[in-house]
Amino acid sequence: MKLIETRKAAGTVLCHDITQIIRGVTKDARFRKGHIVTEEDIPVLLSLGKDHLYVWEAGDDMLHENDAAEILCRACKNDGMARSEVKEGKVELTAEHDGLFKVDKERLLKINSLGQMMIASRHGNTPVKKGDKLAGTRIIPLVIEKEKMEPVKQIAKEGPILSLLPYQPKKAAVITTGNEVYFGRIRDTFTPVIEEKLKEYGAEIAEHIVLPDDHKQVTRAILRALDNGAQMVLCTGGMSVDPDDQTPLAIKNTGADIVSYGAPVLPGAMFLLAYYGKNRIPVMGLPGCVMYSKRTIFDLVLPRIIADDPVTAEELESLGEGGFCLGCEICTYPNCGFGKGW
Template identity: 40%
Template sequence: MLEKVSVQNAVGTRLAHDITEIRPGEFKGPAFRKGHTVCDGDICHLQKLGKNHLYLLNMEEGEIHENQAAKILAKGLAGQGIEWNDDPKEGKITLHAAYDGILSINIASLAAFNLIDEVMCATQHNNTLVKKGDLVAATRAIPLVMKQAPIERAALIGSHDKGIVSVKPLKNLKTGLVITGSEVYNGLIEDGFAPVLSKKINDLGSRILSVKYAPDDSNHIQQAILNCLDSGCDLIILSGGMSVDPDDVTRTGIQQAGATEMYYGSAVLPGAMFLVAYINDIPLLGVPACGLFHRITVLDLILPRVMAGEHIDKKELAFLGHGGLCMNCKKCTFPHCPFGKGV
């Protein structure tokens, strides 16, 4: 419980919480820290901050201070790839990425956590690419003093799931490119896909192991895929031939190569004719023609997740619909925009 005393009578007591000072445009932060012993020289400063009274903290059994609560909450929230300083300020702790990777938020558990009274956690969007040291979440205990039981219950939600907030590291995948299309294969037009796809792969820390070209013939496409597999590729990306024209036979070539799973179509624009397939545990991503004309497509949403080891199926492609509409802004600001941020 808190006991209210005048500033003059508080000399010699220790502050139960930080006292914030705001100087617009100059400073916002603690003028006095929790635990500071009030002296005569502090009285004028405190009064200028509007503090004519202070509160002495007398903890009752089963109660907990905001800073202690924040530590418990952070420990429960933090999963793999998350680091935080054990130095809460005004009941708040920030969580940061311990390394480069893709942010993973257990959205249902986060909601359950935030439904508990007197606690909160705010995060960046799920599946956001992050760098080491990036701020990814923050938590705080809302009142100065609260019951300990709800705090422990909130932390337990996270610990059951090995943390609500985590970062998955990106794997260095040896990637094969299969560029389809008779016009490219026969040299009638210059290939524009390989440079675009190579940059996306390299930017995510992986490398191109093989580039194969195939005409609009399913047998040639099948053989190009098998050649990539034989060379040791961990990931194969195919471009073109994903539409519904009779000569769009890339899907057939993937089936002939031995696909054990294949999911055609995503709830994303651009990228509705995107394809995800697997030959045993090797992922194959089929990129439609939009990948050549749009800087950002469904590939930019799925590729990092594949590199983080996620298995993408029809459900994952369907859930992308919420937030999966690119607005084709004149100046693209991705990833600092709503595209792909629905889940």
Template identity: 40%
Template structure:
């Protein structure tokens, strides 16, 4: 694609890449000769002083048929970046992509994989469906060689008819928490669910505007659910989610008119975390596992729920891969493989 020649034989030819100069006497470090510069006879000694006795050059015909790494990044970055994604100028052929807001990262896996299968482009990303903060790097792009054929760029453009990266804003702000259980209602034990869930929601700027502690009475729970869904964006109901005879939470959720998409999920811990919807309002049954573990199914699904990202039965099944916690002695969630479907 380009050829190596002695600097004396390069006069009249164009450089295939930038030449960097470091001059401590002049306190200078930068580009001495830019890519495409036509080498002159009087440049030979300067090139040698930079240690360049050989350079890489290209003829005009070759230059027209290939794309430099910086140009590739400039052309493709706008096609990669979607909603609420920003990117910087190429540096040594690489461009970084940033979240413009706090939100949920969405990655089109099929597009990303298709681009990387071309072997010449490199487009690594962070996992889809994870929360990201404003200014956080979420992906990077470059072509691996210094140059690539124009045909590679055209193939990437065909894949990127729709951008492959987006950040969805967290849309829900008002939450309700209904704590159920005779042992809590009658004061036998102190409720720990409300502070736990409130703390998790606070990280997403979601406020618990309504909360109640109820006995294990199905009709009472049903009526309270119907009351809450008039005022909140998202509702959490704790306790009574397993298979004991007096566990009425999921029964009450159904009788309140909530469409449960699936009872439970394959993630451990938190198998009994159950998601339902009343129109677009998520209604979730939270099991006791959320009290005992730092990260459970609740934490895996929570960013998506708060972003209003509807979750399907098929997606729940996909969480089985990576859905088993490593139960590390020191938990570093969310910077770990747990829940990265």
């Protein structure tokens, strides 16, 4: 930082805000720190009583906050993200399309642990809409050592730490099980709920089968749906531990790889997730709560399935913290704490 005459300041960078006060009109910064002084600015600065200015003195070992912010932005920005103009060392990212927002938590922590810089994002594994804000970055000081940004560049070589996976609309087969529905004792109110949830992500039901509590029939129906090209199979009913609840056994007997039967989420503890064959087609057993609760485990998993983002057993296990839905009278999901543990 050095002191210079304002008349000679064109092209230099201000080290501090310069406030303009007009009685009854404004009292605010007329020029912000980091502003590059132009010839047109000089008469205005003189009119504000600034005959001298403190400006940034460039050196080979230092970067201005805006230049450093560009490096930080490159470490974050990925396909499907729009960025703001850099201002005061800050850049914000927004979604250019609907999709599943992902965060590399480990590398995010590494950058935030470097000091003098920060990245703040919304939670990962969150469905977002076009135009939603995703993250903001900032360089804390006005100038920062160039060497401080080198670890950021190294981390960025692995690719951006943020990603926005577009949805891949899928055709689903729904297999409704239960003697009570099959024999017409009650009306199927489960399938319409699934249909609405699939529509949120551009997916649709291509096949719907109703079967009694017979695990052999259910197994055959799942395999037939897969042979017919179903891109996901959703089984409803028979997911409890009663003697007549045989859906988990039916899914297991298809030969699918069971990721988890049960999840630390309420509503949704009796959820089952499996992947079938070399193409890893998702097969799910949905507990009854999906039918009558506003948001459940299905709402947490479905956007990842639609975005072709594989779900692991460890990730499901991590949902215990944040996996308790409060059942708010006015639901704001996904802008709430539900399911933010993974």
